[in-house]
Amino acid sequence: MNAGAIRLENVTLGYERRPAVHHLTGVIGPADALAVCGPNGAGKSTLLKGLAGLLKPIGGRILREKLSLRDIAFLPQAAEIDLTFPIDLFDFVATGATRRIGFFGGMDRREEERVEAAIAAVGLEGFEDRQLGALSGGQTQRALFARLIVEDRRVILLDEPFGAIDASTIDDLVKILARWREERRTIVAVLHELELARRAFPQTLLLAREPIFWGSTREALSESRLGEASRMVEAFDREARECRRDETPHAA
Amino acid sequence: MLHELLIAPFADYEFMRRALVGALALAVSGSPLGVFLILRRMSLAGDALSHAILPGAALGYLVCGLSLPAMTLGGLAAGLAVAVVSSAAARFTALREDASLAAFYLVSLALGVALVSLKGSNIDLLHVLFGSALALDDETLIFLAAIASFTLFALAGFYRALALDTLDPVFARRVGPLGEAIPFAFLALVVLNLVAGFHALGTLMAVGVIMLPAASARLWTQDLTIALPLAAAVGAASSYFGLVASFRTGLPAGPVIILTAGGAYFLSLIFGRSGGVMRLRRPRRHLEG
Secondary structure, three states, X not given: OOOOOEEEEEEEEEXXXXXXXXXXXXXXXXXXXXXXXOOOOOOHHHHHXXXXXXXXXXXXXXXXXXXXXXXXXXXXXXXXXXXOOOOEXXXXXXXXXXXXXXXOOXXXXXXXXXXXXXHHHOOOOOOOOOEHHHOOHHHHHHHHHHHHHHHOOOEEEEEOOOOOOOHHHHHHHHHHHHHHHHOOOEEEEEOOOHHHHHHHOOEEEEEEOEEEEEEEHHHHOOHHHHHHHXXXXXXXXXXXXXXXXXXXXXXX | OHHHHHXXXXXXXXXHHHHHHHHHHHXXXXXXXXXXXXXXXXXXXXXXXXXXXXXXXXXXXXXXXXXHHHHHHHHHHHHHHHHHHHHHHHHHOOXXXXXXXXXXHHHHXXXXXXXXHHHXXXXXXXXXXXXXXXXXXXXXXXXXXXXXXXXXXXXXXXXXXXXXXHHOHHHHHHHOOOOOHHHHHXXXXXXXXXXXXXXXXXXXXXXHHHHHHHHHHHOOOOOHHHHXXXXXXXXXXXXXXXXXXXXXXXXXXXXXXXXXXXXXXXXXXXXXXXXXXXXXXXXXXXXXX
């Protein structure tokens, strides 16, 4: 399962002309595992939305080579899901099959087996009939991972997948990440847990609105670079003028 | 005795039979929409939209008098316009959706009442506000039946998309071909049913038969596949008993149907097995594990 590369060319992403990610250039290669780290407000979630195609760049380009938006799965921060909606775990995980069976097609035996296998892989066997709202935080995160497994996409984007869950759940989910890497899927994850980035992601992008460093995780997460990142993010400047960085001086 | 009470009004009078058919059609198609309005936390949006229909219907009335197609088209146009404009306003301005919807429907309602009074008598205004369930002609009945059938087929066809969009909108828009169209298609169905409802029940009452049975059903079950038919059943029963009560008391049919549905709602509030007062006050013993 070799995905194409995602190429970022001088990308600026933001809201109402305010850059949240400023002039980012780089390549997310096929089968890369990239951690995106940085302080709050650094533009990490914004970058993921841009990669997922939910937000259009206000400058530069995001090129998806031999990839379409259909090949990308995206797990946003948990708050965006209505956990009070009456649906049981099995049906919830089965919604991951929507891209294959559409809004009208039925689940065949093969799809049902996929769902069962995914539920087993995240350790939620026996909870199939449990209502989504009755699951604990860790179980909900496991269910979301199961849905990603059923989705079966070549590129997987994760926004803070390990926030507020316990160590044993994290261990189990990291095993799923390892399995995805063996299957040569591309993974991009926003992480605050630097130890996890060091453990499971060879590449790291350290972001503080401006890219601080993009390369090997060991180099990216050095004390000096982390300090640099935390100093970079400041409040929006109300008096900010138009950014001229892209303009080349006219030759006489 | 029971025959005399429950069947004779419909056996003896054609206008009662017509009213029953019309009210049943509205209840069966409207109340499942109400279930989704509640799940989407848009209960009051339905109410706002029902007011928004008024100026369009009034404009149709001004131009053509009490004409079904003119008032329907006008109402449909006004309802859809307010739905689109207020969600656009919420997206592109500082106001949230509830605030912009409230603003648009208030202006709409005032405009509608002003337009109706421009020409008509108070009797016409009463007709528009509270409907005329006991005076449904063939044309209107066929129209109500057509809208009810269309709504049920549409809801069946787009059930999974709508459920998914309610549960996880970001996901639904990412994986589905319908994308951003889902919430709008749903609102269009609601407007369609409100327009149908206002002929029988009036603009102010039409939303009652959508919301009250749905709110009642929600108090009995968590399961969507049960809540949808249950809401339709409560709506149908309210229509039937409301008409009987209206016939016996001589009170106008629209409000009595809604009052009957309101009665079902209060009973559900007290006795409902999924969130009713009795169940919450006297919970059963906790389980072993």
